Amino acid sequence: MCRMIGSVHTLAQHFLTLHIDPSAYRPKRCPQCKHGVLWAHGVYYRQGDRSLISENRCVLIPVPRFCCPHCNTTCSRLPACLSPRRWYPWSAQGLAQLLVLAGTPLTRI
Secondary structure, eight states, X not given: OOSEETTOXXXXXXXXXXXXXXXXXXXXXXXXXXXXXOEEEEEEEEEOOGGGOBTTBOOEEXXXXXXXXXXXXXXXXXXXXXXXXXXXXXXXXXXXXXXXXXXXXGXXX
């Protein structure tokens, strides 16, 4: 199962999708046991990338969770605008990779 929703490219689109059609995030089947029905299981909140911080506040982004009633596994799906397990936007990650490939020491990035 793909952990990302590729059709949601911006945070505004993410919030709109969660409001209008939250089922768009629901996986078709469980990533663990492949059972076909997942239940909504609340949300957890992710911090947005550092460019989203304004007035010393961090932007918290809701990420929907789902639970499989068959095997009790939980899973979540991220919008494409959030990178998994990272707090930096995709553009900053790409720039850092280019700098490393160009020979820039990691201490200077």
